[in-house]
Amino acid sequence: MYLKDIVAKYSPNIKVKNNFFTIGITGNIASGKSTFAQRLKNELKLIFPDEKIEVISTDDFLFNNQYLIKKKLFNEKGWLSSYDQEKIITFFNDLEISHQASIKGCYSQVTGDIEDECYFIDFPTILIIEGTMTLTELFSSYIDYSIYLEVDLTTNYRWFEKRSLENLKTKKEYTHLTKNRAKPLIKTIWEITNLKTFETYILPHKSCANLCVNLDSNHQINYVI
Numbered sequence: 114m115y116l117k118d119i120v121a122k123y124s125p126n127i128k129v130k131n132n133f134f135t136i137g138i139t140g141n142i143a144s145g146k147s148t149f150a151q152r153l154k155n156e157l158k159l160i161f162p163d164e165k166i167e168v169i170s171t172d173d174f175l176f177n178n179q180y181l182i183k184k185k186l187f188n189e190k191g192w193l194s195s196y197d198q199e200k201i202i203t204f205f206n207d208l209e210i211s212h213q214a215s216i217k218g219c220y221s222q223v224t225g226d227i228e229d230e231c232y233f234i235d236f237p238t239i240l241i242i243e244g245t246m247t248l249t250e251l252f253s254s255y256i257d258y259s260i261y262l263e264v265d266l267t268t269n270y271r272w273f274e275k276r277s278l279e280n281l282k283t284k285k286e287y288t289h290l291t292k293n294r295a296k297p298l299i300k301t302i303w304e305i306t307n308l309k310t311f312e313t314y315i316l317p318h319k320s321c322a323n324l325c326v327n328l329d330s331n332h333q334i335n336y337v338i
Contacts, residue, residue, distance in 0.1 A: 132212065135240045135255055139247035139318065140262030141311045142191070143273035145332050146170075147222075149262060150243040157239060167237040171244025171252060172220035174201050177227040178285060191310045196251055205255050212236045222276065225284040245310060248318035261322035268330045273307065274299050 138150050150168045157166055174196050181187040181195055189195055200216075207214035216232040234240070246252060248259055264272075277299045281287045287295050319325065325338040 133208070133237050133240055135242060135257045137247040137252065137256035137259040138241065138243040138262065139245060139259065139315060139322070141264065141266075141269050141315055142245060142307045143276055144262050144264045144269055145272070145328055146243040146245075146262060148332060149260075149326075149328075150241050153260075154241055161239075164238045165236060166239040166241065167234050168241045168243065169216065169232070169234070170220060171196075171242060171246045172222075173216045173218070173227075173232070174204075174251075175220055175227060177218065178225070188306065191245060191306070192314065193246070193249065193251065196246065198251065201251055208234065208237075208240075223280055223283045225280070245315055248321050249314055253318075253321070259322045259324070261319050261325045263319070263325055263327045265330075270300075270303055271330075273303055277302075 136153070138146050138153070140146050147170065154166050154168055157164065175181075175190070176184075176186070176195055176197050178187065178190075181190055186195055204214045204216060213233070213235050215234070218227040219230050219232050220226070221228045242252060242256065244252075247256065248261075253259075274296070277284070277287065278292060278295065281290065281292065281295055287298070290298065327335040327337070329335050
C-alpha cells in the first residue's frame with residue numbers, strides 16, 4: 114500500500130477539534146518518524162494544495178543538555194521528565210488563541226541537543242507532530258488523528274546504529290570515540306535507555322492510535338491496521 118492511498122482513504126473522514134487539524138505520528142526512536150512526516154506532508158499538499166501544512170517534532174520541547182546534566186536528568190533524556198511542559202503548553206495555547214506560535218530552541222539530531230534557533234508557525238491549517246511522546250499525556254490532548262509507526266526491532270536498531278555512527282563527530286555522547294569504540298556504547302544506549310523508553314512510553318500507546326502503519330527495512334509501507 115502507498116501513502117497516497119492511506120491519505121485518500123482516511124483523511125476525508127477526520128473531524129477537527131480546533132481551527133487547525135493536528136496529526137500525530139509516533140513510533141520508536143529512529144523508526145522513521147521524521148521521514149514519514151515529511152512524506153505525509155508532501156502527499157497532503159498534492160491532495161489539498163491550498164492548505165498550509167507545518168511539521169514539528171516533540172523533540173523540540175526537550176530541555177537542553179546543559180539543563181538535563183545540571184538536574185541529573187541526562188540519563189532520562191527522552192522520558193517525560195526531560196520535557197519542558199511549560200514550553201509545550203505555551204506553544205499550543207498561542208496557536209489556538211492567536212493562530213501563531215514560535216518554538217524557541219529546536220532539537221538537532223546531528224548534535225543531539227537543543228540549538229539556539231526559533232521556528233515560527235503562522236496560521237497553519239494542518240499541523241503534523243512527530244515524536245516518541247506524541248501519544249503520551251504531554252501531547253495527546255492536542256492530537257486530532259494519530260498514526261503509530263511499527264518497525265521490526267532488529268531493523269529499528271540498525272537504523273539507530275547507522276544514524277548514531279553518522280553523528281559521531283557532533284553528538285555529545287560519541288565525540289570522544291572512534292567508530293569501533295562507539296558501537297558498544299550505541300548498543301548499550303539502545304538496550305538500557307531506548308528500549309526502556311519504547312516499552313514505557315511508546316508501545317503502551319499503540320492501541321490508542323487511529324492507524325498503525327507497518328514499515329519494512331526500506332521504510333516502505335507493508336500494511337496498515
